[in-house]
Amino acid sequence: MNAVTKGFRGLAAYMSSLMGADAYTKYLEHFTTTGHAGPAMTEREFWRDRMDRQDSNPQGRCC
């Protein structure tokens, strides 16, 4: 049973990083390691910025 739960958790974690749910965590990680000046964006700001940048930089989706 434990193995099943573990497998399911792993799958959920995989799917969530596949969908990009960990983008903010990665941004923060990058931010802290590189030591920019000023505070990091909040989660809300980050997602807003991420979507808005897609407006002017669309990604193709294939057929």
Add this chain to the structure above:
Amino acid sequence: MGKNPDQTGLMEGLDPTLPAPAVDDSVRDAEQSTWTPAKIGVWVAISLLGAVAWFMLALVRGETVNAIWFVFAAVCTYLIGYRFYSKVIERYLLKPDDRRATPAEYKADGKDYVRTDRNVLFGHHFAAIAGAGPLVGPVIAAQMGYLPGTIWIIIGVVLAGAVQDYLVMFFSMRRGGRSLGQMAREELGVIGGTAALIATLLIMIIIVAILALVVVNALGESPWGVFSVGMTIPIALFMGVYLRFIRPGKVMEVSIIGFVLLMAAIIGGGAVAGTEWGAAFFHLDKVTIAWGLIIYGFIAAILPVWLLLAPRDYLSTFMKIGVIVMLALAIIVVRPEITVPAFSEFAGRENGPVFSGALFPFLFVTIACGALSGFHALISSGTTPKLIEKERQTRFIGYGGMLMESFVAIMALVAAISIDRGIYFAMNAPLALTGGTVESAATWVNSLGLANVNITPDVLAQTAKDVGEESIISRSGGAPTLAVGLAHIMQQFIGGPAMMAFWYHFAIMFEALFILTAVDAGTRVARFMLQDSIGNFVPKFKEASWRPGAWLCTAIMVAAWGAVLLMGVTDPLGGINTLFPLFGIANQLLAAIALAVCLAIVAKRGTFKWLWIVAVPLAFTAVVTITASFHKIFSPVPAVGYFANNRAFSKALADGKTEFGTAKTVAAMEAVVRNTAVQGWLSVIFVVLSIIVILTALIATIKAIRAGGGQDHEDPAAPSRVFAPAGLFPTPAEKALLAEWNALPADKRTHKAGHH
């Protein structure tokens, strides 16, 4: 640099306090060239299984063939191609070097350039390249029997499609994630680059239009489908608002909510279509749906991404992975018996009812996605290269990702040929041939004289009833046929016959979802390309935020694909039948352009001995598409040649006839004259542009060969400070190196991607 840099001695500036960023070349070579008995045994077993599977498919002529052999033939061939052929490409042609930092490392910004776990990126890339294409082409190509399509999908991907994706991804990665268009301009000069840009833009319009046509054909006169697919719009809007204002960043959560709502929309669609008002309100003819789609396309492309496109994209990714895993499981569990012959009666003719033209070259353009898809070059350059962690991972992600798409195409083929051939032809032939009623369709199908086909009107009516549609006659475009096949397989797996209608509409729903995402994203990308091009003359257009410019360019793009869509919907000759080859030709010409750019790059790197790896697929696709275009332009057979058809109808009009062939009115005849002219001239423009690109690439290649190499446009090499394994499973040497990295003190490790 000019000549290809050999690995040894490339990198100065590697951090001596860190473990090595790459497995030592000699260690890896030793690892790869050691053949233990177990390893040999595994590869012998894979080869034998593959050989038996191919034997069962290609040579054994029984009454039926089991679907499991398709799976084995495909998977074994992919494994061999991946393990041996892609290794050759890696070793001798591309020569990746893990000591070099990838753009995700040296340009890291935490947003666009982010090192991404290879397995996650594999899924990400796969979701971006695979859509409705591999689900549609193989279905249409099944007209010729199962074998030609199967061979082309499996062999084509190993030698052409996956090679293209891999090369384009690698070269784009070495150039900081530059797009195909930018690489074409750099490598081929202004003429070749401009031709490539215009061709890409036109090809995108055609591809969007024909994908839209597939949706329209699937939803026409289907209240259930219209309701459930229509509901995806409010669902996506809700998800968008939820993510923006209620719980930002909770992507998984909102995707699951969206998925549940989507299932509710499918089930609800059945209930709504069952009511009198629902059936009346959502019963729309194709022209209305086409207009609806055009208006939707325009609005969707100017709305902010967060509101509609991004949530739709999440849903589509979620569904894509789920559906494909489910379909693979179902085929392996159910193992349907296939009664379709290896080569059908239409394999040797050029007047098939589903698509016209001879096997060569038209089979090779009908199946584009899944075997060789030029559109992938646009995805493989750009987004994915900015996320790759290590250079060696491009083989797994680029080559491997495309193999995965090919597998989807094989499964779609299996699903489509698991249904009765009589039903297949009744569903896929144009209305002008089937007559539209179950009686006329059954009579027509039986008159074709196909072996073992004897369909009754009752079976056609019953099938329609089973899947919850009023009629399944002449639902061309591939999607409905796949949906029937999938429903047929899935109901044996989960739910039984009572679930068939649900599975059918589930399939229609996800195909529509993929296509609508592609239409929306395609319109946006095309709009930016147009804005950029006009911006060269009117600088104001380059400003993405300048609303009038954005709206005008969006309107132009939507009008362009909308016109082609309406032409296909109203075409008296049956839309898909005449337009699908144009879709395939467009896609393959883009592949030729991408491979031509790769050829020039490879020659400039000085790798002449292995040039054939690019030259062979390039020559093949160039021959196929140029031949197909010439057939379409010059063939005297009206069913094949656009201009021959144009002349035949013009003459009939001039003779004062009021009906001709399948066109029953003067207006319909005039429509044929108009449509064939447009289609013919589009073919001419495509082929001329592509020939220009190929010629400029050949000139660049020959120049490079004479000079012993050429100018290198790669970004300067930067030393890497991270390590990650190359493939799905780490090798022992990679594991050992990973252990060294993991043993680093925490403060060292947090700096692993740091800028100093």
